[in-house]
Structures are given as structure tokens and as C-alpha cells.
Amino acid sequence: MLALKRIIPASLAILIALAAAACGAGAPAATPTPTNTPLPTVTSTPEYTPLPPAPPTLELQQRPSLPPPTLEGYMDVGGHSLSYQCFGEGSPAVIVEAAGGDKPTLSLTWSAVILGVLPTTRICIYDRANHLTSQDVAEELHVLLGKISVPGPYILVAHSLGGWHVRVFAHLYPQEVAGMILVDTTPTYPDAAVTYATAYPTYSPDETAGIAQNRMSEADVYSGSMLPSYDGLDMKASNEQVRQAGSFGDIPLVVIGRTLGQQDLPGLDPATLDILAKVLLKILADQATLSSKGVLEVATTGNHFISLYQPQIIIDAITRKVQEIRGH
DSSP states (O other), X not given: OEEOSSOOHHHHHHHHHHHHTTOOOXXXXXXXXXXXXXXXXXXXXXXXXXXXXOOOOOOGGGOOOOOOOSEEEXXXXXXXXXXXXXXXXXXXXXXXXXXXXXXXXXXXXXXXXXXXXXXXXXXEEEEOOSSBOHHHHHHHHHHHHHHXXXXXXXXXXXXXTHXXXXXXXXXXOGGGEEEEEEESOOOXXXXXXXXXXXXXXXXXTTOOHHHHHTOOOHHHHHTOEEOSEETTEEHHHHHHHHHXXXXXXXXXXXXXXOOOOTTTSTTOOHHHHHHHHHHXXXXXXXXXXXXXXXXXXXXXXOOSOHHHHSHHHHHHHHHHHHHHHHTO
């Protein structure tokens, strides 16, 4: 989560919402960052795919129940155990890396997506441990997948802070990644702040007060700091690990974002809200350039938990990737 100084609430809110909305806290020791392997230069522009409106679905008490898993249990990954569940059969297997603080085997936040994917291929969820860096999470997931006999390469689907962990996983084990889907995932610092500042319109004498107040100066961008820990994660060490991991080369990538609306920033004037929504889109588009095969899609929901409120966009992205990989 970003904690930038001297920025008024609306512009801070958009960065915080991007960074890790609705997640938990803690504090571990850092581990060495992975060595960055040079990857091909990205020259493509991500495609922006507008989507038709979809109704919100699945309030907390309405999350669907799941059939019995085809695989489940607890697996020791080096001093502690991780709970996991897999549904359906087939390959490539889909591996879900949930948001910070989310335990998907208990929360059912991915139930609708699982139900939509399991007729097509295997999809697995797990509850990661706390007190880790993103590299620790990636390494433990690698051990888990090896022990439960779910062969790769995988389609990695990540939400929010989980995006950091799969980005490091793809760097450490690129041959085990067939595709990636990043769902409203956390950007790195100060990269998102730089994009915010450079994408924001320059001064105009007829601009609204809201537009003027939400502009970030260079001093604002670089005077920020990160929370030391979040969801038990060493944020500073993990942020640097993700930045060092770099791009994904030609690993197929779908970035799914949400539509910023009045409900996200109540009281903000429409002109400023429109600008902030466009800045958010630019930050998401930057994530899509992490791969030379990156595509940007935007959900119509403004809710951070797209897996609950517009799961079909995730189901469709996964299904397309499975079909592409199988050569359909």
C-alpha cells in the first residue's frame, strides 16, 4: 500500500485502491531479491477491450457453494503447512493467488470463478502463510505445486497484492508459466506514482478546484513512503523484488481492471473523477506492457473484488487462455 505525503484524499485514494484495497497486516524480515534476468524489449501497445455492462453479483451471504474438490489437503512446505483445494480436471491448471488477507478456501471469494472454470480445466486455490516476502511466497507456491502433483505449466491468476507474488514466480520459474491474468493488482512504488503524475493533465486556467488539488508534483511523487508491512508481508523488500523481476517477455498476459466511479470517490466532481478514471486506466495499461503479448480488459464494476462482482470477465479470460494453449 502506498502512503504518499502532501496529496489530498482523492488522488491518494486512487493509489491506495490500486495498491491493496481490503487487505490485512504484519511484519517479517527481508530475504535477498531475485536476480533480474534480461527479457525482450516490449514494443507492443496493449489492446483496450471495452466490455458490455454486467450486473453486480454475489454479496457476501450469496457466494455459491462448491462441489467436493478433486484434490485438497494441507501440505508442508518447510516448517508450516498450506491449505489447498483443486477443482475439475485437465491442463493447463489454473492457480489462483488471492488478495492480501484473503483465504480463498474459507472466504469463497473465488467460488463463482471456480464454478465457471472447472468444466474446462483444473483450477486450484490455496491459503498462503504470513510473514513472508513475495519471493518467499513464490518459492513456497512452487514447492506446494510440486508436492501435490499438479503439473505445469500453469495459468497464474492473481488479485490485488497477489499480483506481486505471481510476478516474482514468473521471473523465478518462467518455464512453468503458460499465461498470466492480473486482476486489479497492486502496482509497484514509485512507478504508479510516476505514471499518475505524468498522465495527469497539465495546468489549465479553467480547470476545477478538484483537478487542481489532485495534481501531484515531482516532490509529491518521490516524498512518498510505503507501509513497512501489509498482510504479514515485508512491503519494501517485496516491492523491490517485484521491480527487479522485470517484465514477462512473451508470456501471454491479461490485465483486468475495474471502472472507477462515483461510489469509489464520493463527493468528487465529475470532471476530476473522469480524469482519475483515465489515470487509473493508464496505470493498468502500463501493467499490460509487462508482456509483449499483454492485453488490457476493463470490468464495468467499480468493486475491487471483481471475482465477486463481475466473475464472468475472469472466467472468459481464463477460458480463452486455456483454448489458446490447447490450440483450439
